[in-house]
Amino acid sequence: MRNKIVFYLNGNRKEVGPREASMMLAEYLRYDQGLTGTKIVCAEGDCGACSVLRLFPHLQGTDNQNYLPINSCITLVAQLDGSSIVTVDALKKDNELHETQKAMVACHGSQCGFCTPGFVMTITGLVEEKLAKKETSIDVQEAKNCMTGNLCRCTGYQPIVNATIRIDLNKCHSIKERFYSEKQEVDLTKVYSESVLLESDEFFYFAPKTMKEALNYLKDYPDTKIIASATDLGVVHNKRKTQLARLLSLHLISDLYKVQLNGNEVKIGARVTHTEFRHFMKDKLPEFANYLDIFASPQIKNIGTVIGNIANASPIGDTPPAFLALNATICVTGPQGEREIPITKFFLAYRKIALEHGDIITAVKFNLPSKNSTVRFYKNSNRKDLDISAVNFAIKVDWKDESKKEILDVAIAAGGIAATPLRLTKTETFLKQNFDIEGAVKELHSEFNPLSDVRASSAYRHVLMENFLRRFFAEAGGIQ
């Protein structure tokens, strides 16, 4: 059993105990390591000023292993176990700036400079991806997409986009070649063979190698919180709404990293990130991949898990309506053994899910839609990128045949209209019996009564829902 978290920081091996492990990475870098290049602005994953690069060799779902940007303000040092981290402080080589930094200077991409290290690291993440793919240029859209998780309040984005497309990739040295080695990989793999237990007066952290050990720990310590990537938990912790004091991490259980396709069934393990899931879905159900393009930011998707999004049970979470429309199943292991919960029975009340004490979600699974099905996922938010949904809407229609004149089955789900993500069963039943959109719209309005809040009024949410339903049939063809 290890009693240390092990990771590499700018190429140097670190072994840390409970004091450092309980800190947020941004604070550890600045206040423990004196690496003040990384900035803290919002402390809730929104602005990207704290971005650092992380390579995590244990991920299975992407086609290359790379340094990816993450937000260090909401990442506990404990979560770095087995990772290799690079910060802005290490970018300069032999006293020469990295090409990203040179381009930012040349294009006047910085004024007060507070956001600049974050942009530099995010853009350098894109440069790493390009180098790995042996691509030689960055286009404007790629530049814009990569920085959706970074905010600048004074320079304006155009000079930063200009800097990004100007980077001469032929001159860039690879961060991976500089900071990651085979020796490091062997070491981190060895590190992963042992469970971790950290205990101090204020911080308890257990990362077992097996599910059995995890279940026993939950039984022995009922006040334990399961932590995945803390993109939700880290925010509530920083805002002092909850203390991350006793944690169970499943990051050493290798089965949970699996993304599988068995026949028609997709199964996503509990440690699979949104970035990996998107990558896996892009040729199997492109609609899901496109929907994830407007989910959070690259930094959040590179670490946040799909299962964390479901278990968090936010009424405006983006994946629950999609999984509801796909009739997904939640796979759970608990004190009584393994069981499966249809997602339609999973969200019980506001933030209350159908887990018993001691249960762990191991995966979510669903069948890919058939060729006679049409699936659409829509999201409305005040800003297109990195914003929480006012309303999200998912619909799957199984047509009798290609003519789309008859509906065999329909599933409609939405978020932001009730205390839980909701299936709209009355509208579904109506549509199965009547080919009448006007009637379906009336039925739809009758089966939810949303709140007005800062994101949208109740009336606006009604309009959005109606428009999503109409849009679906306009886009999908079929009944008019």
Ligand SMILES: Cc1cc2nc3c(=O)[nH]c(=O)nc-3n(C[C@H](O)[C@H](O)[C@H](O)COP(=O)(O)OP(=O)(O)OC[C@H]3O[C@@H](n4cnc5c(N)ncnc54)[C@H](O)[C@@H]3O)c2cc1C
């Ligand atoms: C800036 C920002 C933007 C965001 N944008 C979006 C967005 O656009 N759309 C959206 O839907 N969400 C968004 N989120 C929310 C968040 O990123 C997702 O909900 C994410 O998927 C949570 O996963 P995680 O691994 O970080 O979970 P964590 O924060 O670690 O955990 C979340 C919850 O899940 C529980 N949990 C995790 N794993 C398990 C398990 N195996 N078994 C049982 N319980 C478990 C935890 O105990 C906790 O209650 C955003 C968050 C931030 C900070």
Ligand code: FES
């Ligand atoms: S400080 Fe704003 S995202 Fe981390």
Ligand code: FES
């Ligand atoms: S340069 Fe000042 S916030 Fe971006």
